[in-house]
Every structure is written in C-alpha cells, then in structure tokens.
Amino acid sequence: MNRRNFLYSFSFTAAAIILGGCEKNSENNNKVVEKFNESQKLPLKLSKNETAGIFKPFTQELKIPKEINFKNIAKAKFNAQKSLVAIYKDKKTEVLTFQGDLPNPTIRIKKGDNFELDFTNSLEKPTIIHWHGVIVPEEMDGHPKDAINTQITKEYKYKINQRAGTFWYHTHPHGRTGEEIYYGLSGLYIIEDDDEKRLNLPSGEFELPLIIQDRRFDKKANLIYKEIALDNNGILGDVVLVNSTPFPYQNVKNTKYRLRILNSSSVRTYRLAFEGIESFVLIGTDGGLLEKPIIVKDILIAVAERIDIVIDFKDKKIGETVTLKTLGFKEASNFITNQKYPNLGAKIDIMKFKVTQLSTNDSVKLPRNLSSILKIKESDASKVRTITMEIIGGGIWTLNKKPYDMNRVDERVKLGSTEIWEIKNTVHMAHPFHMHGVQFQVLDRTGKIDFPTDKGWKDTVLVMPGETVRIIIKFTMPGLFVYHCHILEHEDHAMMANFLVE
Numbered sequence: 001m002n003r004r005n006f007l008y009s010f011s012f013t014a015a016a017i018i019l020g021g022c023e024k025n026s027e028n029n030n031k032v033v034e035k036f037n038e039s040q041k042l043p044l045k046l047s048k049n050e051t052a053g054i055f056k057p058f059t060q061e062l063k064i065p066k067e068i069n070f071k072n073i074a075k076a077k078f079n080a081q082k083s084l085v086a087i088y089k090d091k092k093t094e095v096l097t098f099q100g101d102l103p104n105p106t107i108r109i110k111k112g113d114n115f116e117l118d119f120t121n122s123l124e125k126p127t128i129i130h131w132h133g134v135i136v137p138e139e140m141d142g143h144p145k146d147a148i149n150t151q152i153t154k155e156y157k158y159k160i161n162q163r164a165g166t167f168w169y170h171t172h173p174h175g176r177t178g179e180e181i182y183y184g185l186s187g188l189y190i191i192e193d194d195d196e197k198r199l200n201l202p203s204g205e206f207e208l209p210l211i212i213q214d215r216r217f218d219k220k221a222n223l224i225y226k227e228i229a230l231d232n233n234g235i236l237g238d239v240v241l242v243n244s245t246p247f248p249y250q251n252v253k254n255t256k257y258r259l260r261i262l263n264s265s266s267v268r269t270y271r272l273a274f275e276g277i278e279s280f281v282l283i284g285t286d287g288g289l290l291e292k293p294i295i296v297k298d299i300l301i302a303v304a305e306r307i308d309i310v311i312d313f314k315d316k317k318i319g320e321t322v323t324l325k326t327l328g329f330k331e332a333s334n335f336i337t338n339q340k341y342p343n344l345g346a347k348i349d350i351m352k353f354k355v356t357q358l359s360t361n362d363s364v365k366l367p368r369n370l371s372s373i374l375k376i377k378e379s380d381a382s383k384v385r386t387i388t389m390e391i392i393g394g395g396i397w398t399l400n401k402k403p404y405d406m407n408r409v410d411e412r413v414k415l416g417s418t419e420i421w422e423i424k425n426t427v428h429m430a431h432p433f434h435m436h437g438v439q440f441q442v443l444d445r446t447g448k449i450d451f452p453t454d455k456g457w458k459d460t461v462l463v464m465p466g467e468t469v470r471i472i473i474k475f476t477m478p479g480l481f482v483y484h485c486h487i488l489e490h491e492d493h494a495m496m497a498n499f500l501v502e
C-alpha cells in the first residue's frame with residue numbers, strides 16, 4: 001500500500017463500504033456522505049494531500065493569463081507542445097501548453113473583427129482546437145474529424161458574428177480531449193461589443209478571469225492522470241488550480257470586481273460561494289450578459305459552463321479576507337468515484353481575496369438592465385427531438401445508447417430552422433450537455449433545482465439525474481457539428497454524436 005492509499009484508507013473505509021455498490025439511495029448513505037464531505041474540507045486537512053509537503057495553500061499569488069488582443073494584432077500563433085511550468089513555486093511540472101507557459105493566453109476580440117491564428121501541432125498524436133461557444137464555420141470549429149497530424153499547421157480564420165461574452169478554447173481530438181485539457185490545453189476567449197462597453201462594468205484591474213480546475217499531483221509536483229479502473233465516471237482531483245495556480249490568493253481593493261469564471265475541470269461541478277460576503281450578482285452566462293442582474297448566495301457551475309459575476313468588497317476592511325469556496329454538490333451523482341480523492345459533494349476552499357488597499361474610485365454602478373435577450377418562441381419550432389443520456393453494457397457512456405461514430409450523422413437539421421431538443425438523463429449522474437455551432441435557450445426542466453443561469457444564452461446545460469431539460473435552438477450555421485456530454489471522460493468514451501445542418 002503506498003502512502004496515499006494508506007492515508008486515505010483510514011478515514012474512507014466507512015464510506016467505501018457503503019458506497020461500494022453502483023448507486024446509493026438510503027438516508028443512511030446520505031449521512032455517511034455528509035460526514036465524508038466534512039472530513040474532506042480541503043485544504044484545511046491538506047496533510048492528506050500528496051503536495052502538502054511542498055507548498056502551503058493561499059501563499060501563491062493568482063496568475064493572470066496574458067492577453068492576445070486582436071485590437072493590436074492581426075494574427076496569432078499557437079503551438080501545442082510539451083512544456084515545463086512552475087505550477088508550484090520553485091518546482092517544474094511537465095504540462096501541455098500553446099505558447100510555452102500556463103495559464104495559456106486569453107484571447108480578446110471584438111464583435112465584427114476577424115480572428116486569425118496559425119495552429120501547429122507539436123504533440124505526438126493528432127489534435128485540433130475547438131472554440132467553445134463561438135459560432136464559426138464547420139471547418140473552423142475543431143470537429144474531431146479535422147484533427148491535424150503532428151508537425152502540421154492549420155490556419156484558422158473567421159469573423160466574430162455574435163454578442164459579447166466569455167467563451168473558451170480547448171483541444172478536441174476524439175478519445176484524448178480529457179487528457180489534453182487535463183495537462184493544460186485550454187484557455188479563455190473573450191468577445192467584446194459596443195453594447196457591453198456602454199455599461200461601464202468593472203474592467204482593467206477590476207476584471208479577473210478565474211479558470212477553475214481540480215487536479216492530482218504527486219510529491220514531486222508531477223500531474224497524475226487517470227487510473228482506468230477507478231476513474232470511469234470522471235477524474236476528481238484534490239488540488240484546485242485557479243489560472244494554473246494551486247489554491248491561490250489575490251490582493252484586491254475594497255470595491256466591485258467582475259469575475260469571469262470558467263469551470264475547466266474534468267467532472268467536478270462547483271457550488272461557488274464566498275465566505276465573508278453573503279451575496280453577489282450574476283450578470284452573464286455562457287452566451288453573454290443576462291437581461292437583468294440576479295442576486296445569488298451561491299451558484300452552480302458545471303464543467304465547460306461560464307458565469308460572469310460582480311462581487312463587491314466594499315464592506316471589507318484592510319487586512320480582511322474573503323474565501324471563494326465550493327459548498328459541494330453531492331446531488332450531481334450517486335455513482336462512486338475514485339475514493340482517494342474528494343468526491344462531488346466535497347466542500348473545498350478554493351482561493352482567497354485579501355483586501356489590501358482602499359479604493360479611490362467607486363464610480364461603478366451596476367445597471368438595472370444589462371442587455372436584451374429575444375426569447376425564441378416555442379411555436380417557431382418545427383421539430384422536437386429526444387436525446388437520452390445512457391450508460392450501456394461495460395460502463396460505456398453514450399447518447400441514445402449509440403457509442404460515438406465520427407462518420408455517422410445522428411441528426412439532420414434544416415438550416416435556418418428552430419427545434420426543441422429534449423435532453424433526457426436516464427442515469428443517476430448529472431451531465432453537462434454541450435452543442436457546437438449554436439447558442440441555445442433553456443425552456444424548462446423537470447427537476448427541483450433552480451438554475452439562474454437558465455435565463456441566459458447557453459451552449460452547455462447541466463442535466464440532473466433523472467431530469468429532462470428542454471432547450472430551444474435556432475440553427476444558423478451550416479455544416480457537421482458535434483453535441484456531447486462535457487464530462488471529459490464521458491465525451492472521450494462515446495457520449496457524443498454528430499448533427500448536420502443543411
């Protein structure tokens with residue numbers, strides 16, 4: 001038994017026995033999970049964690065990705081490559097990057113402008129970049145069929161034709177997306193427009209991107225990837241990186257900040273809240289700003305989703321700290337996950353904001369109206385389709401019980417038409433459903449949990465266990481695109497399908 005197994009086996013035995021089946025359902029089991037979660041409040045008990053000996057949480061300052069702003073350049077260059085990066089201060093971790101360092105650069109571009117990038121693949125296997133949430137022509141979208149071989153360069157060139165919002169990019173080779181994102185190949189992608197500029201939202205030093213990823217490291221700061229037998233349902237980590245910084249801190253002034261948050265983890269859904277500040281304001285979702293701000297105390301963010309929030313540190317004195325944490329989300333699954341790592345219900349302190357300076361300027365007022373969202377009418381829909389989320393024999397994750405086949409067209413859609421898709425989750429695990437080539441609206445859901453993010457434009461929606469979520473989509477971009485579960489180990493399995501818009 002290695003050190004990690006030994007340390008974990010002590011407190012995990014009770015949970016392991018009761019959760020040993022495929023699913024749990026009794027009240028007793030829930031109690032065990034509660035207790036289990038409590039014992040998992042990381043990083044307070046970080047001695048369980050392999051990296052505990054090599055760093056102290058909340059001592060490394062948050063890294064801010066550098067920006068590639070298309071206001072200043074005509075064309076960018078990415079080269080997917082192996083790199084050594086100091087995730088832990090004074091240690092080198094082997095990762096994958098686009099420009100030699102992590103976090104990868106944030107792309108910033110204005111609606112109406114042209115995006116141009118040369119992408120070279122210096123990895124050993126074929127890969128391709130997908131611009132998640134950005135509606136681009138088929139050949140620019142990064143469909144897994146378009147993966148380029150090693151030492152080949154692909155030219156991306158397209159025009160931004162959509163409203164402002166927080167998007168992201170990541171590689172998308174079939175069967176290896178999870179591994180490539182895990183090792184580093186993802187980044188943020190911000191679209192701006194004049195409508196949003198006019199709102200004078202917090203910007204510059206008062207706008208912070210937060211890319212959240214849970215990861216596993218050994219004592220030498222090497223990333224540990226999946227244990228095939230134990231991680232079939234998704235990889236959970238015990239170290240939370242924000243912008244590739246483990247459990248960081250950020251110095252702030254006592255004023256409003258806009259936080260653009262992306263969950264780029266493998267499977268974990270976070271229920272984010274701030275210890276020290278009771279409520280904050282949700283202003284945007286995957287596809288840009290909401291119509292009106294929504295005040296929340298906590299918010300769910302599943303893998304691949306983005307939330308745009310404003311938090312106000314105005315009541316904090318110099319020297320006070322505010323902790324961003326996840327309250328845990330055990331509702332996400334009754335499936336067992338790798339018992340060595342904090343489960344989906346675990347409460348984890350993620351990062352700290354330290355108020356170190358008084359603000360000299362608090363002119364930012366949050367407008368009552370942020371944008372207008374034209375509701376797609378149900379009566380416009382010409383077709384209703386049902387997509388089921390299933391696990392089939394041998395533990396294979398699928399959609400409609402059909403493992404993904406790159407060459408099979410699963411759904412044919414008429415260009416310009418509007419459709420309702422009913423996403424039906426038949427299993428006891430929540431799945432984030434993502435579609436390429438569109439932004440959609442959520443019509444309704446059968447479950448009890450209220451998602452304020454359902455009010456905005458979406459490209460990824462969490463479907464709870466046993467739940468049916470109805471979405472409405474207008475198809476404006478012709479071509480072959482994929483839709484899939486965004487739990488990375490599920491999409492790599494076979495939980496993906498093709499739709500052809502023609």
Ligand SMILES: [Cu+2]
Nearest residue numbers: 431485487490
């Ligand atoms: Cu899934």
